[in-house]
Amino acid sequence: MAALFNKHIVVSYVVLLIVIFFLGSALILAFNISLSSSLNEIEGQRRNQEVKNLICQDIIMNLNKLENSFFRIVVMTSEQAIDSEFNNYGTYLRNIGEDLILLKEGGIYNQQILLNLEDIDNYNREVPFVATDTETVPFEFIEIAPKLVLAEDIAIKLKKLISGRNKLKSNTRAFADIRKSIFTHVKHAPPLFLRMHENANAIFYESQMQFEEIDNLVIKTKKKYFLAEILIVSIIMALFIIISIIIIRNILKILLKQKKTQEKMAAEEKKLSTIMNSVQAGIVLIDEKTHTFIDVNPKAAEMFGASKENIIGKDCHQHICPVNGGICAISDLKQQVHNAERVIARNNGSKKDVLKSATKVNIAGKNIIVETFVDITEVKQAEGKIKQKSLELEKQFEKSEKQRKAGMVILGDLNKATKKLKVEISERKLAEKSLQDSEEKLRTLNIKLKEKVVLEVAKSREKDRVMLVQSKQAAMGEMIGNIAHQWRQPLNDIGLYVQNIQDKYEYGELSEDALAQTVEKTMDKLEYMSQTIDDFRNFFRSDKNKKKFLLKDSIDKTLSLTEAGFKNNFIEINLYLQDNIYITGYPNEFSQAVLNILNNAKDILVERKIEGPQVKINLSRQEKNVILTVSDNAGGIDENIIDKIFEPYYTTKGKLTGTGLGLYISKTIIERNMMGSLTVRNIKDGAEFKIEFKTDL
Incomplete structure (x- = not known):
């Protein structure tokens, strides 16, 4: 009853582990959706503010044209030229007025894109603009609109004086008086245009500041969601590690009780044999x-x-x-x-x-x-x-x-x-x-x-199942360590990016392009970390049915999950993988078998402190067979134990670091589940594990 109770606890913790994983994934997905929604809303505000900047620039451009047109009218003598330029002056006034109304009430802004190409007209694009407060008269309307009316009055009076000047050319005295009035009238124009330019530049500066505030809001929002997501992932990983430790402890308790039960059964069998013989x-x-x-x-x-x-x-x-x-x-x-x-x-x-x-x-x-x-x-x-x-x-x-x-x-x-x-x-x-x-x-x-006899058969089956679960849990523990190694470098990079942004901001060197590049690199690192979680989840998903899969892809996926452990121990991996080799079987179980062999090679290279450690993986097709070899330069396996390494619970690593199930499970997967063969032999500098299948034609 106690052993059964412990098994139920292990199953419960495994289920809890799966639930935590899916809940964490769902929470991260919800955070990403919420971030996307917030960024879309802020992006809408940013586009609207960008249109406002374009309108302000359009107002400044038309003010420049308006001022230039005014002084051209002053120096013109031809009535026809004055009328034409006055029409242009009126057009500039109307454009500024329409832009001010657009800022106040909102609407469609016609953006003209200059192509600077011969025989091709400029491109006009209609961009919607939404006014933030249509009930209140905006500052720009109050400051510039009255000055536009004044600029129009000055122009009308100037036109009349110029027309009178042209008519009185024969009257020298009257001509001189009108000319003097014109210059007196014109002296009042520069201050007016100057104030209008100041008002327009102030409006543009305010709009630009609002645009930068929105950009800063985007950065803060992304940073807030990123930190929250990092916290959630850290909590999930901590829970994974804690629950995995609990599962391993319960499995060890079950194995200890099974060992005692087996010893008791052996004593009973001996007693029964004694009775039968006597x-x-x-x-x-x-x-x-x-x-x-x-x-x-x-x-x-x-x-x-x-x-x-x-x-x-x-x-x-x-x-x-x-x-x-x-x-x-x-x-x-x-x-x-x-x-x-x-x-x-x-x-x-x-x-x-x-x-x-x-x-x-x-x-x-x-x-x-x-x-x-x-x-x-x-x-x-x-x-x-x-x-x-x-x-x-x-x-x-x-x-x-x-x-x-x-x-x-x-x-x-x-x-x-x-x-x-x-x-x-x-x-x-x-x-x-x-x-x-x-x-x-x-x-x-x-x-x-x-x-x-019936009890022993049931216990034998349960023993096989427990060994498979124990191997899975041992692999899971190894994979959690690999993920921790794989995440350490991206987290360091992201920390450097954030410090770099702070330094550039403090020294006034933070440009929009630099900020965009830093955000893009940060998102690349986060996407890599997210992909690591997806690979981890897919690796431990059980295969229910056999399917045809590409061996090279399966090996690459296994290496992506364990390469951090090899890199941290400076172990070189040499790949010689032939493409387009397919077999029919269980891809996840095959990956677990290869992973067990790779982990054994890594452990023995680290334990023996080999100089220039390396692992070679060779995949090839030879006639009707597919052969995968994994070899190392760790010095080989003792000939006295090489025939025992595939036996269950046989390990040379000690009870604290080895379970003795990895190679046994690998051989079971390859030979019993996938109808292949797994053998080992000593070569010149180390050991070579060989997996062989009949190829799918």
Whole structure:
């Protein structure tokens, strides 16, 4: 019950581990969706502010054109030129007024894109603009709109003065007065245009500042969500590590209890074997189909007059029930239990009378007949003597009438014979009682034997399952360490990016391009870390059905999950992988088998402190076979143990670092599940593991 309880705890923690993983993934996904939604909203504000900047630039450009047009009107003499330029002046005024209304009420802004190409017109693009507050009159409208009216009045008055000047050219005095009025009028224009430029530049500066605030808001939002996501991932990894430790502890407890149970079972089996060998009744096990002996105890061998080795494998009818012509009461007559007196044939040709009991049991899916018998030869001989004595007494009784004296003698003899008969009957009853006791003990022994065989089969299957789970958990622990190694460098890079942004900001060197590049590199690192989680999840997903997969992709995926451990120990990995090699099997189980071999190679290279450590992986097709070899330069495997490394629980790493299951599980996956072969041999500088499959044509 305690072992079963511990198994339920392990299963519960594994389920909890899966739930935490999926909840963490869902939470990270929700954070990404929320970030995307926030960024989309901010991006809308940014685009709107960018349009506002374009409108402000358009106002400044039209103000420049307006001022230039004003002073061109002053120096012009042709009426036609003055009218044309005055029309341009009015156009600039209208453009500025329309831009101010657009800033106040919102609408569609027509952006003109200059292509600077011959024979190709400039491109106009309509961009929507949303005013932030249509109820309140904006500052730019209050500051510039009245000055536009004043600029229009000045231009109208100037046009009238110029027209009058042209008409009075013949009147020198009047012409001079009008000219003086024009220059007096014109002197007031520069301050007006200057104030309008100042107002327009202030509006543009304010819009630009708002644009930068929005950019800063984007950075802060991304940073906030990034830190939250890092915190969630850290919590999930911490929970993974804690729960994995708990699972491993419970598995170790289960294994310890199983070991004690096995020792207890071995003691029980020894005790049962001792009882079977010491019981004074013959016990034999017979195959129901072939009717051959499977096992006999020493008493049965003694009754048959042959050794145990000479009896096993022979037809049972050579010794038991020879007179029945091969007809079995259990298998042929379908009786559940058969009790009868029988004659057994001994090896030397003699016979023995026995009292036999037979029944059928199922052991490991195989029907076996268990027969027990007790020697009753002496009882039969006693019965024969009694019958013979009875006949003699009858003859003597017939003569008693003829000779009284002789009858008296015979009567005396009869009394003696009767006493002897009573003694023989009493002995027979004792023998029968002993036989019944032996049969009861044999029946109990058969029941216990059957229960223990069934229990051992179940425990063997459970042991295989626990070993597979233990190997999975050991691989999971190794993979968590690999992910920690793989994340350390991206996290360091992201920290440097953030410090670099802070330094550039403090020294005033933070440009928009530099910021965009830093954000892009940071997102690349985060995407790499997210992909690591996806690879980790896919690696431990169970394969339910066989499928055709590319060996090179599976090997690359395995290396991506474990390469950090090799890099941290400065171990070089050389790949020689042939493309387009497919097999049918379980890709995740195959990856686990390769991972176990790679981890063993890494551990032995680190343990032996090999200079210039390296691992070579070679994948090729040779005729109809696919061959994958993984070799190292760690010095090879001791020839005294090389034949034992695939056995379960055999490890050279010690109990603290090795479970002894990795290579056993790899061999089980390759040979039992994927119908391939996994072998090992020593080469020049180290060891070479070889996986071989029949290729898919």
